[in-house]
Amino acid sequence: MVAINRMRTSTNSTRLHAHIVGWGMAVPEKVMTNDDLAAFVDTTDEWIVARTGIRERRIAGETETTATLGLEAARRALEIADIMPDEIDMVVVATSTPDHIFPSTASLIQAGLGANRAGAFDLSAACSGFVYAVSLAAQSIQSGAIKTAVVIGTETMSRVLDWQDRGTCILFGDGAGAVVLRASPDEGGVLSSVLRSDGTGGDLLGIPSVGTLDYVGDDITLPEANGHKLNKMHMNGGEVFKFATRVIGESVLQALEQAGLSLRDVKLIVPHQANLRIINAAARALKVDESLFMVNLDRYGNTSAASIPLALVEAVQQGRIQRGDPVVFVGFGGGLTWASMVVRWGAPTIEGQYRFKKQRRAFTYAMARFRSRMTRMNRQMNDTFRRARPEQGRVDRLRQRIKNLP
Numbered sequence: 267m268v269a270i271n272r273m274r275t276s277t278n279s280t281r282l283h284a285h286i287v288g289w290g291m292a293v294p295e296k297v298m299t300n301d302d303l304a305a306f307v308d309t310t311d312e313w314i315v316a317r318t319g320i321r322e323r324r325i326a327g328e329t330e331t332t333a334t335l336g337l338e339a340a341r342r343a344l345e346i347a348d349i350m351p352d353e354i355d356m357v358v359v360a361t362s363t364p365d366h367i368f369p370s371t372a373s374l375i376q377a378g379l380g381a382n383r384a385g386a387f388d389l390s391a392a393c394s395g396f397v398y399a400v401s402l403a404a405q406s407i408q409s410g411a412i413k414t415a416v417v418i419g420t421e422t423m424s425r426v427l428d429w430q431d432r433g434t435c436i437l438f439g440d441g442a443g444a445v446v447l448r449a450s451p452d453e454g455g456v457l458s459s460v461l462r463s464d465g466t467g468g469d470l471l472g473i474p475s476v477g478t479l480d481y482v483g484d485d486i487t488l489p490e491a492n493g494h495k496l497n498k499m500h501m502n503g504g505e506v507f508k509f510a511t512r513v514i515g516e517s518v519l520q521a522l523e524q525a526g527l528s529l530r531d532v533k534l535i536v537p538h539q540a541n542l543r544i545i546n547a548a549a550r551a552l553k554v555d556e557s558l559f560m561v562n563l564d565r566y567g568n569t570s571a572a573s574i575p576l577a578l579v580e581a582v583q584q585g586r587i588q589r590g591d592p593v594v595f596v597g598f599g600g601g602l603t604w605a606s607m608v609v610r611w612g613a614p615t616i617e618g619q620y621r622f623k624k625q626r627r628a629f630t631y632a633m634a635r636f637r638s639r640m641t642r643m644n645r646q647m648n649d650t651f652r653r654a655r656p657e658q659g660r661v662d663r664l665r666q667r668i669k670n671l672p
Contacts, residue, residue, distance in 0.1 A: 284404035284415075285455035287613040288349070288446030290342025291579040292335045293566065294324040300436070307432055314436050319542025323439025323567030326422045333365050333374040335442035336420030339575070340375055341631065343416065347446040347613075348623055351379045351630050355412035357386040358403055360395030360419045360571040362600070363426055364388055367476065375418065380634035384416075392471070393538045393599025394461075395419060395571035397607050400445065400595070401459035407449045408456075418444040419571035426473050428498040437541070438499075439567035443575020454610035457592075458524035460517050467509060467602035470502040506602075510544045513604040515551035518596050521606035525592070529554060533591035534581060538598055539563035539573040548596075560586065570599065587611050 299322045300311035314320055326335070336359055344351065357379070359372035372386035391398040396419035403415035420442035427435045447456075474496050494500045514537065522528060535558050537545055542563065549556045560581045569576060574595050581587050589612040598604040 280451040282408050282410060282449045283452060283455040284407040284447045285450050285452070285613055286445045286609060286611070287448040288343040288345070288347025289444065289575070289579050289582060290339045290344075290346060291441065291443045291576050292338035292342065293441040293576070294326045294330050294335070296325045296327055297322050298325045298439075303436055307429070307435060309432055309436060317541075317543070318437060319545075319561070319564055320437065320567045321564045323565075323569075324441055325424045326440040330422070330440070331365050332361055332363050332420050332422045332442075333371050333378070335422070335440065335572075336361075336371060336418045336444065337375045337378040339420065339442040339444035340379060340416050340418055341627075343444040343446045344379070344627060345624070347448065349414065349446065349448075350623060350626060351381040351634075352383055353414050354379065354381040354384040354416055356403060356406060356415040357381060357384050358399040358415065358417050359386075359388045360391065360399040360417070361388060361421055362390065362392050362395070362473065362570050363422045371420065372418075377638055378631070378634055379416075380630040380637075381416070391463075391571075391599070391603045391605070392601055393540065393568070393570045393573065394597035394601070394603040394605040395599075396443070396574045397459065397595050397597045397605035398461055398603070399571075400447070400456065401461060401605070401607060403447050404456035404459070407447055410449075413449045415447045416444060417447060418442060419569075419573070419575045420444075421570045421572045423499075423568070423570055426497060426499050428495055428500075431498075431500075433503050434499050434501050437568045439569050441566055441569045441572045441576050443572050443577075443579055445575060445578070448613075454590075454612050457527075457608045457610055458521050459605065459607040460520045460524065461603075461605045462513070462517065463601050463603045465601065467505070468600070470505045470509070470602065471500070471600040473497065473499050473600075507541070507544060509602055510540065510598045510604075511547040511551065513598055514544070514548040514596055517604055517606035518548075518552065518594055521594065521596075521608050525608040527592055527608060531592050532558065532594055533588070534558065534560055534586055535594045535596065536560045536574055536577050536581060537596045538568075539566065539577055540568050540598070571597075573597075 300314045357372045357376045364371045370388040376386035389399045399417045406412045422440045423438035429435045560577045591611045595607040
């Protein structure tokens, strides 16, 4: 902890910056191609590719969940950052498909990491959620409230799809991406963010769930009344397309203006991977070459809050982002919500690194699993004993009565 304490002391009177120092991704093993979809949906590979640019997507297996995918992505991000779980102050998960209403997916991931000093919560902003979550974590770092945050976008969209709805089921896939944000006095990191919402478009894209009621004027009707299925996604594709092509360019320029930069400075734009036609339309609106946009939706489809971190990780792996590069994130989705962010890439050097951190992380993860299992076993045993006590009490009273018989 010497290095961390030194950093905290040195930054007490210095402006802090939130740098991305680690990144990781995790996707299910199962690949579903367009031809696989065509076996049970009235569609073809050619039709899907022409209208969306998607060729395949990943589908979560029985043992893969929003939490397990997010946990794996977070662990890989910690490997890149080379920090220990007990250094994490905050875990934020952006998701539209949590494993539970509560506990939060972030809390499950926090336990799996063994990040016992961290707060954890989920953030719901649909496909814009990752940018929202990074912005929130960055502001917490810049204010001095925390030093290290793990931000995860993770989804199992396949579990909320109506596989009879061709307009949505061809678009979405599952996956997770994560980043580690760290405080540093070094210039750079998150430079600006623009977060916006228009709730009047809330009926265009959503997943009706527990407690859902549709408001029509002063009337309240059941969710089934408007044709939407509970716990299944619905989308007005045409209206969402128009919304997305309008807001992407505007929000990117606003974020750049806040950061004191222009489009000429940008090395890469990492957009939400919704539809290739939307990305191409955004390039035309901004009057930039399409190559400025990172695109990988052909292999993963629309993974909602996971799409930007998945694309970011692959952009880094492909060498498309170098130290000092201004990079733009832009997301849009249900809410309606949209968000843009400018990040100057380049992780600061942290002095006084621990030795054997990789082994210590592995040990921490193993201990976290052991602790969770032992805690559950202890609760189960206590429950068993509590249920047994009333029976034992009745037996004791019966014995006492027998003893008192004349």
